[in-house]
Amino acid sequence: xxxxxxxxxxxxxxxxxxxxxxxxxxxxxxxxxxxxxxxxxxxxxxxxxxxxxxxxxxxxxxxxxxxxxxxxxxxxxxxxxxxxxxxxxxxxxxxxxxxxxxxxxxxxxxxxxxxxxxxxxxxxxxxxxxxxxxxxxxxxxxxxxxxxxxxxxxxxxxxxxxxxxxxxxxxxxxxxxxxxxxxxxxxxxxxxxxxxxxxxxxxxxxxxxxxxxxxxxxxxxxxxxxxxxxxxxxxxxxxxxxxxxxxxxxxxxxxxxxxxxxxxxxxxxxxxxxxxxxxxxxxxxxxxxxxxxxxxxxxxxxxxxxxxxxxxxxxxxxxxxxxxxxxxxxxxxxxxxxxxxxxxxxxxxxxxxxxxxxxxxxxxxxxxxxxxxxxxxxxxxxxxxxxxxxxxxxxxxxxxxxxxxxxxxxxxxxxxxxxxxxxxxxxxxxxxxxxxxxxxxxxxxxxxxxxxxxxxxxxxxxxxxxxxxxxxxxxxxx
Amino acid sequence: xxxxxxxxxxxxxxxxxxxxxxxxxxxxxxxxxxxxxxxxxxxxxxxxxxxxxxxxxxxxxxxxxxxxxxxxxxxxxxxxxxxxxxxxxxxxxxxxxxxxxxxxxxxxxxxxxxxxxxxxxxxxxxxxxxxxxxxxxxxxxxxxxxxxxxxxxxxxxxxxxxxxxxxxxxxxxxxxxxxxxxxxxxxxxxxxxxxxxxxxxxxxxxxxxxxxxxxxxxxxxxxxxxxxxxxxxxxxxxxxxxxxxxxxxxxxxxxxxxxxxxxxxxxxxxxxxxxxxxxxxxxxxxxxxxxxxxxxxxxxxxxxxxxxxxxxxxxxxxxxxxxxxxxxxxxxxxxxxxxxxxxxxxxxxxxxxxxxxxxxxxxxxxxxxxxxxxxxxxxxxxxxxxxxxxxxxxxxxxxxxxxxxxxxxxxxxxxxxxxxxxxxxxxxxxxxxxxxxxxxxxxxxxxxxxxxxxxxxxxxxxxxxxxxxxxxxxxxxx
Numbered sequence: 029x030x031x032x033x034x035x036x037x038x039x040x041x042x043x044x045x046x047x048x049x050x051x052x053x054x055x056x057x058x059x060x061x062x063x064x065x066x067x068x069x070x071x072x073x074x075x076x077x078x079x080x081x082x083x084x085x086x087x088x089x090x091x092x093x094x095x096x097x098x099x100x101x102x103x104x105x106x107x108x109x110x111x112x113x114x115x116x117x118x119x120x121x122x123x124x125x126x127x128x129x130x131x132x133x134x135x136x137x138x139x140x141x142x143x144x145x146x147x148x149x150x151x152x153x154x155x156x157x158x159x160x161x162x163x164x165x166x167x168x169x170x171x172x173x174x175x176x177x178x179x180x181x182x183x184x185x186x187x188x189x190x191x192x193x194x195x196x197x198x199x200x201x202x203x204x205x206x207x208x209x210x211x212x213x214x215x216x217x218x219x220x221x222x223x224x225x226x227x228x229x230x231x232x233x234x235x236x237x238x239x240x241x242x243x244x245x246x247x248x249x250x251x252x253x254x255x256x257x258x259x260x261x262x263x264x265x266x267x268x269x270x271x272x273x274x275x276x277x278x279x280x281x282x283x284x285x286x287x288x289x290x291x292x293x294x295x296x297x298x299x300x301x302x303x304x305x306x307x308x309x310x311x312x313x314x315x316x317x318x319x320x321x322x323x324x325x326x327x328x329x330x331x332x333x334x335x336x337x338x339x340x341x342x343x344x345x346x347x348x349x350x351x352x353x354x355x356x357x358x359x360x361x362x363x364x365x366x367x368x369x370x371x372x373x374x375x376x377x378x379x380x381x382x383x384x385x386x387x388x389x390x391x392x393x394x395x396x397x398x399x400x401x402x403x404x405x406x407x408x409x410x411x412x413x414x415x416x417x418x419x420x421x422x423x424x425x426x427x428x429x430x431x432x433x434x435x436x437x438x439x440x441x442x443x444x445x446x447x448x449x450x451x452x453x454x455x456x457x458x459x460x461x462x463x464x465x466x467x468x469x470x471x472x473x474x475x476x477x478x479x480x481x482x483x484x485x486x487x488x489x490x491x492x493x494x495x496x497x498x499x500x501x502x503x504x505x506x
Numbered sequence: 507x508x509x510x511x512x513x514x515x516x517x518x519x520x521x522x523x524x525x526x527x528x529x530x531x532x533x534x535x536x537x538x539x540x541x542x543x544x545x546x547x548x549x550x551x552x553x554x555x556x557x558x559x560x561x562x563x564x565x566x567x568x569x570x571x572x573x574x575x576x577x578x579x580x581x582x583x584x585x586x587x588x589x590x591x592x593x594x595x596x597x598x599x600x601x602x603x604x605x606x607x608x609x610x611x612x613x614x615x616x617x618x619x620x621x622x623x624x625x626x627x628x629x630x631x632x633x634x635x636x637x638x639x640x641x642x643x644x645x646x647x648x649x650x651x652x653x654x655x656x657x658x659x660x661x662x663x664x665x666x667x668x669x670x671x672x673x674x675x676x677x678x679x680x681x682x683x684x685x686x687x688x689x690x691x692x693x694x695x696x697x698x699x700x701x702x703x704x705x706x707x708x709x710x711x712x713x714x715x716x717x718x719x720x721x722x723x724x725x726x727x728x729x730x731x732x733x734x735x736x737x738x739x740x741x742x743x744x745x746x747x748x749x750x751x752x753x754x755x756x757x758x759x760x761x762x763x764x765x766x767x768x769x770x771x772x773x774x775x776x777x778x779x780x781x782x783x784x785x786x787x788x789x790x791x792x793x794x795x796x797x798x799x800x801x802x803x804x805x806x807x808x809x810x811x812x813x814x815x816x817x818x819x820x821x822x823x824x825x826x827x828x829x830x831x832x833x834x835x836x837x838x839x840x841x842x843x844x845x846x847x848x849x850x851x852x853x854x855x856x857x858x859x860x861x862x863x864x865x866x867x868x869x870x871x872x873x874x875x876x877x878x879x880x881x882x883x884x885x886x887x888x889x890x891x892x893x894x895x896x897x898x899x900x901x902x903x904x905x906x907x908x909x910x911x912x913x914x915x916x917x918x919x920x921x922x923x924x925x926x927x928x929x930x931x932x933x934x935x936x937x938x939x940x941x942x943x944x945x946x947x948x949x950x951x952x953x954x955x956x957x958x959x960x961x962x963x964x965x966x967x968x969x970x971x972x973x974x975x976x977x978x979x980x981x982x983x984x
Contacts, residue, residue, distance in 0.1 A: 222889070
């Protein structure tokens with residue numbers, strides 16, 4: 029990419045301004061430096077930024093946003109780039125704002141059960157710090173070993189424990205946010221109850237970097253559950269697994285984790301992890317309950333009975349904590365395991381009400397057959413959040429077209445079942461054209477109005493969430 | 507109030523339009539009809555609306571908002587008017603939108619654990635309906651016997667069970683909302699996980715009727731706790747009661763209810779309820795734990811020990827469910843009990859981090875002494891949400907001025923301690939001039955931008971939340 033003289037001059041000018049704010053050593057416009065941040069975990073998206081800038085504190089972030097607003101320079105806030113909707117891909121050039129310096133844990137407040145962190149802190153570092161004190165931060169996205177908490181906040185990440193404990197936004201009490209106009213605001217507090225004004229905290233959480241930059245967050249903690257047990261239920265009938273999910277909840281038990289893996293996923297995970305997972309069954313449920321020991325024992329016994337009643341061919345209790353952790357680790361590795369099989373792996377997260385899990389699993393299989401594409405399904409069955417995963421090859425344009433059509437139909441089906449396009453991965457670039465299917469033109473207009481009021485120059489993560497043009501709807505029977 | 511000829515003509519024109527939308531029998535512009543809706547539960551606020559209109563469905567609400575937007579006519583949505591910040595007082599005239607016809611429970615979904623309701627449904631009717639099925643809707647504002655769920659949603663109401671279970675917004679999964687432009691949008695779904703777009707659900711919840719009208723809500727339910735126990739801990743030292751609150755949480759127990767009542771409140775409640783409350787102690791804590799029986803027994807035993815360790819002079823276990831319910835009912839009657847003592851009762855809800863409860867109780871007593879006003883304090887100690895309550899007489903203007911100054915100082919102190927102006931009552935008219943103290947000018951600007959983008963004509967509950975002018979800050983030492 030050659031720059032003309034005029035562009036070169038502008039580039040130097042912008043660089044000087046960035047250097048002035050964050051320091052020489054924290055601005056990178058080398059080709060190799062820019063290349064590293066040209067993509068994230070989403071297959072098939074890449075674009076070069078003009079600069080990578082790494083601010084050292086909130087004030088630098090705010091100053092940088094103000095400058096970029098004045099000059100309409102796009103800004104993409106980036107943690108570890110583990111997202112799956114191209115949300116950190118700098119699709120319109122500009123500045124990648126790297127949060128690597130702002131990675132400290134600022135305070136663990138045991139009296140108010142909160143932890144205050146900077147956005148670049150790694151999720152796992154936070155949970156480890158908390159659990160040492162017998163406290164608990166429940167949100168556990170599969171990428172938590174490398175993801176940053178800032179990324180989790182921007183995407184409102186879910187995880188395996190969402191069924192019982194909710195998602196990231198349920199644990200955010202207060203934020204400091206840098207706005208495009210250069211202001212630094214604080215929302216919320218260490219307060220269970222606070223109705224002083226609109227809920228700006230939850231507006232910024234999950235806004236995918238399109239409104240501002242979270243520069244500090246205070247998270248809610250709860251006491252660490254005293255014990256936990258894990259069982260595996262094996263099925264030769266996928267529908268029976270779906271019915272079991274409904275049956276457990278109908279019996280007034282909310283397990284912490286209720287995961288579904290189909291046979292393809294099981295085989296891939298076993299090939300990858302070698303922990304003796306059953307690969308000769310059509311599906312398994314991985315079920316975890318936590319809490320006081322006597323209650324966990326009671327629930328697990330009842331849950332095992334319900335699994336058997338719904339035709340599970342076997343129910344196995346993890347013999348030890350290590351075995352339980354191995355199973356959880358194996359489940360977390362599903363994406364990596366599947367990704368080894370084909371050059372391109374597309375992992376989606378269409379989500380439906382829990383009662384529609386069986387219908388959705390069936391619909392995904394039908395769509396895969398119709399478009400002749402390979403789709404494995406696993407996911408958080410307890411909260412209706414499935415991960416249909418397509419193994420394909422981005423170089424095969426004809427197949428990729430069929431993959432796209434298949435997912436469009438899966439999205440439409442999820443919405444028809446009262447569900448949503450994305451349960452935990454975010455809209456980003458990949459789902460932006462479909463968002464209007466869920467929200468309607470009037471809902472989109474409300475979002476656009478909010479975006480415009482906070483980011484009038486449109487510098488915050490442009491090209492994400494809001495599509496130039498909504499995708500036309502395929503007519504499917506409802 | 508005499509109308510000129512021009513005003514009369516306009517009045518008739520508007521009336522005809524309202525009648526066209528909601529029907530003749532649902533528009534009232536009689537003096538007596540308007541008088542009934544000229545005030546709410548907030549002392550000292552009254553203003554006559556021009557019309558009272560009672561729509562029958564969401565489409566009528568949307569049509570009415572569109573018409574009122576076109577003609578810049580203020581609209582005040584009203585449930586039972588139990589709020590304490592003048593939020594339903596029609597301070598700028600216009601239309602009171604009465605939700606009395608839209609009061610149905612539309613669906614109880616036992617598989618997905620949700621209930622879908624219209625805004626005019628009474629909170630208690632909903633909880634009764636749910637508990638019959640062994641399910642549980644935790645938010646329990648003291649006014650729940652008469653408050654509407656629409657009011658709870660608009661104010662993001664709290665209650666006695668907030669410590670363990672959170673507040674109204676933690677139980678809202680989906681909304682239908684009528685917007686000022688006449689659009690009807692749906693947000694969320696029966697989904698634990700949904701990241702398709704900004705969290706509009708939680709933006710409308712707690713927005714105090716300033717953005718739109720909630721016309722339907724889907725609420726999250728949980729299994730009903732199996733059992734519950736209640737204890738009273740009696741103190742001659744208020745600080746010791748405060749320390750007990752911190753100590754219980756520090757020992758990793760989260761009771762469902764942890765209420766504080768000072769001696770003045772105890773005496774007033776006992777005079778009102780006659781259930782044998784101790785009135786010769788300086789303060790009590792009313793503590794409830796719920797859950798599986800064996801865990802409740804264990805927690806209550808440990809909590810009683812901690813109370814004694816922190817110098818409680820006595821700890822009493824409620825002998826039966828009836829006695830426990832009597833205690834809860836007595837606590838809920840605190841406002842009514844206090845209100846009998848003087849012509850005017852001003853109940854505030856300054857909230858601080860739980861660790862600052864003792865400091866806040868002390869500060870309230872000092873402020874009361876400084877301004878020579880009578881302030882009793884009770885409230886939800888476990889979540890730092892106190893209710894300093896001033897017994898006064900609105901006709902005594904000199905005293906009222908001192909009351910206002912005292913509360914300004916209480917607000918300032920709460921914010922200095924990391925707290926907020928209002929934990930569960932809302933901003934409304936009464937706290938609008940102070941809101942900037944909490945949010946800062948930049949936070950207010952974000953809120954104004956959102957308000958302007960959704961309600962450009964400013965018809966939705968004008969005069970609330972956004973003050974013409976922020977109150978000047980008193981300088982207090984931090």
